[in-house]
Amino acid sequence: MTPLIEAKELVRIYALRHGPFSRPSFVRAVEDISLSVFPGETLGIVGESGSGKSTLGRMLLGIDPAQGGEVRFEGQPMPRLGTPEWRALRAKMQLVYQDPLAALDRRQTIATQIGEPLDIHRIGPRESRAGRVEDLMAAVGLRPDQAGSYPHELSGGQRQRAVIARALAARPKLLVCDEPVSALDVSIQAQVVNMLSDLQEENGIAMIFISHDLKVVRNLADRVAVMYLGRIVEEASSDVIFQSPRHPYTKALVSSMPIPGKKLEGRVILQGEPPNPAARPSGCAFHPRCPVARDICRTSTPALRSVETGRTAACHVVADNAAIAA
Ligand code: SF4
Numbered sequence: 180m181t182p183l184i185e186a187k188e189l190v191r192i193y194a195l196r197h198g199p200f201s202r203p204s205f206v207r208a209v210e211d212i213s214l215s216v217f218p219g220e221t222l223g224i225v226g227e228s229g230s231g232k233s234t235l236g237r238m239l240l241g242i243d244p245a246q247g248g249e250v251r252f253e254g255q256p257m258p259r260l261g262t263p264e265w266r267a268l269r270a271k272m273q274l275v276y277q278d279p280l281a282a283l284d285r286r287q288t289i290a291t292q293i294g295e296p297l298d299i300h301r302i303g304p305r306e307s308r309a310g311r312v313e314d315l316m317a318a319v320g321l322r323p324d325q326a327g328s329y330p331h332e333l334s335g336g337q338r339q340r341a342v343i344a345r346a347l348a349a350r351p352k353l354l355v356c357d358e359p360v361s362a363l364d365v366s367i368q369a370q371v372v373n374m375l376s377d378l379q380e381e382n383g384i385a386m387i388f389i390s391h392d393l394k395v396v397r398n399l400a401d402r403v404a405v406m407y408l409g410r411i412v413e414e415a416s417s418d419v420i421f422q423s424p425r426h427p428y429t430k431a432l433v434s435s436m437p438i439p440g441k442k443l444e445g446r447v448i449l450q451g452e453p454p455n456p457a458a459r460p461s462g463c464a465f466h467p468r469c470p471v472a473r474d475i476c477r478t479s480t481p482a483l484r485s486v487e488t489g490r491t492a493a494c495h496v497v498a499d500n501a502a503i504a505a
Contacts, residue, residue, distance in 0.1 A: 181254050182215035183353055183385045184239060190247030191234055195457055204457045208234040210409040218352065221386040223400030223417065225393055227453045231409040232389045236355045239387065240272055241265055270300040273346035277358040279338035283330040289341045290326035296348040315344040319374060336367035347378065357389045372399060393436050397421050405429045408456060408464040411483055415490035426492045427469050471496055
């Protein structure tokens, strides 16, 4: 099957200046990332803040152009940002941000904004648009009497529902959700996640779900890619990642998940803060925090490789163990 979206060896480097006369330092926000997402599938992307997850999400949509590598959508190269071809493609791939208030126009009603993609992409006859907006509002759990509301008149959860309705208006094939529930009350998060999951299933949409919240990703994703400092360090099905993580960083992340009744003993506690992306450690970037680092880890960057059927990992120790087991 052809992937809906496919990325090959993506690279994104930012220049950071600390003052008008200072030399720039360079941040490799995304480095050598390859992945694919198939129709109807959900790929979870997890990692600490600064791991490059959001940059990767924008690159997959062509919003942040890649400086190396390429993105293909339905087998075709991603058109350049802002071109008519890219704008046409945007109807098929939508982005849901963390902050719904920033994503909505305060001066326009919810119904107007939900119907906006229908106008932009000239979808359906004009006379049917009001009906389509009503259907979309119902699908995300907004009441018909909220159609004339402005964003500030809705709760955070309702605003995010409106953003999701707008994202679905053009019947996209791919939704990229970047921390879509992390700004919401915990009590609302599960409702919005369940709604997203139901809508995805009903409409057969593929989803890339970016989050630092492993619990949410575990419930939603078919496959999970774990990122550390701009690279994918492990990728496998959600069950495999959460039941038997093998990369030391994934092990630490999974073991830090709060599980009711689970004692703290036996948990792998991550030492230190995530390093500064502008001062990436040599070799394996995780080596200063890794409990099983070897000498080679300080000098040699491990490649992401298949270590068992359906699992890739970027770790010298995991690769050696896989070679012994083979
Ligand atoms: Fe740890 Fe070395 Fe594996 Fe990196 S390559 S995760 S430092 S063991």
